[in-house]
Amino acid sequence: MNVEKIRNDFPLIKQGFIYFDSAASSQKPKIVIDKIKEIYESYYSNVHRGVYRISAKITEEYESAREKIARFINAKSQEVIFTRNATEGLNLVSYILSDHIEEGDEIVITISEHHSNLVPWQQLSIKKGAILKYIDVYNDGRLNLEYLENTITERTKVLAIGHVSNITGIIHPIEKIIKFARNFEHIYIVVDACQSVPHIKVDVKKLDCDFLAFSAHKMLGPTGIGILYAKEELLEKLPPFLYGGDMIDTVELYETKFNRIPYKYEAGTPNFVDAIAFGYAVDYINEIGMENIYNHEKKLLDYFLSKMLYLDFVELYGPKDSKDRICVVPFNVKSLHPHDTASFLDYKNICVRSGHHCAQPLLKRMKVGNSVRASLYLYNTTEEIDIFIDALKEIYKYL
Ligand SMILES: Cc1ncc(COP(=O)(O)O)c(C=O)c1O
Missing domain, CATH: 3.90.1150.10 (Aspartate Aminotransferase, domain 1)
Structure with a gap:
């Protein structure tokens, strides 16, 4: 290198x-900065709407960015949703899972979480009367998994864990925790991969998580764009997050048929310029x-x-x-x-x-x-x- x-x-x-x-936000290589400028100056137009050439080019590049990012984490492209950032991705998951949480259910997270993977679950627990349980850490910040059997139980509905700590840089043994959680059928597994995807190889299939969120700006990409990965079958069955343009197939006065995934989860004009530039950041990382x-x-x-x-x-x-x-x-x-x-x-x-x-x-x-x-x-x-x-x-x- x-x-x-x-x-x-x-x-x-x-x-x-x-x-x-760089844990707060990384610097950007020139190819990412240049791509944004090039789009605005040379072929800027809306995505998924126009049939004219420059709009078709934008649509093609937007979808190509999705494919690159999907390959980067070993997902299918329809499993990759563009969000504003990891925070939005994690809030989106807590929102679409909220109908599945009942009083007395358990939501398990760790003490090591960034607020973005703590506050949404804490607030959902308060709203639903669910029990929020924490996996503890040792004094140096490494996870204490001694009591895992008592923490993740038959009543656990959500396990939401950070992959890498933004405070200590510790790579948590989430494979081990997820493997244990898979002993229970009804647990949705959410990973906050904001500090892992930029630094270590992350493979969503190997991890066997249901959802995984990260931000472009921490991995050489622009601000205002992030990714939520989710298993295809879950995106098919769970409800949308936001309603509006692009996320619909047909709209009647009293009924709407939603678009296919991932578009069902991308209401309104997305941040397609930065999504395309994010694809360039991923190319740059792959090259190294x-x-x-x-x-x-x-x-x-x-x-x-x-x-x-x-x-x-x-x-x-x-x-x-x-x-x-x-x-x-x-x-x-x-x-x-x-x-x-x-x-x-x-x-x-x-x-x-x-x-x-x-x-x-x-x-x-x-x-x-x-x-x-x-x-x-x-x-x-x-x-x-x-x-x-x-x-x-x-x-x-x-x-
Ligand atoms: C571990 C972790 N999770 C989530 C986030 C939130 O990322 P964003 O502010 O890009 O949504 C951060 C940002 O510092 C982080 O370090």
Whole structure:
């Protein structure tokens, strides 16, 4: 993997920013940015509507993007729904499953969830009188599966789990959990794959999940576009989410026949420009190869941890090793507010996130307040880590 060549493809990286905030949103390669500009300038028109040539071209490219993304996660193209982002995908699932949840039913999630895979289930439980149960974590954020038999039971209707933690970068053993959950017939299995699809190979058939959601903007694609994968037979039988144009086949005054899937779940004009550009991001990732990306990140994480563990003025959270992890590292400079650390790093053109990272229950469980989070991706280097470590040492000197 030629990282120098890759860095050259990212305009913002070329400007000299040390971008360590890819878990929040990744940078975009020029081919993605150029594609958006090209569409608006050269053949912009609506999708699925016009018979004229430029509209037909848009429709063809939109459907081709769907096919590429489907292949990327080993799904059928009719199982891939374009959404605004992962959050919308997860809310969509909680909405269409709501008729299946009754008082006393159980919904199982983990303490490690991003708010996007927690609040929708919490609110559904409140509304339906269902019981929300949590799979616990150890102090370092790894899932504690000791009590799985007591947590997932005959009464469980939904299991919704995050694949990779956005706080610790831990890749959770969801295959094992899903296998256990499949002992019960009536469980819908939902995966929040927002932090996994960009970094590790995800195969929905192998995982055997019913639903899986992720966002384009965390994997080199544009903002405002995401994916919800769902098994074909479920999309056929479950109700639509939104009503309106495109999701219908025929409309009578008192009756509507819905469109075939996936269109039944794509009401209104979709964000087709960004969907097409997302397809280009997937091409770009495929060209580099997911395995190469994972190995590069593993090397970065090992290097990062080896340096951070030597800094006695830094408190490192999460596991201290790189086993089953992507390169996401939460920490604090002791006695310094995370926003101050992040602001100081900003003076050095280093971008990191600081705050609660949209997973407050996990931070509370790990007895961590707000923190700084460095998250790296395919365009980062060990040289950038060296600059980052020197910047932290400088902060300490000023303290
Ligand atoms: C694990 C996880 N799930 C869900 C989301 C929500 O993604 P989006 O804001 O793109 O909907 C995020 C975003 O940070 C995330 O990290």
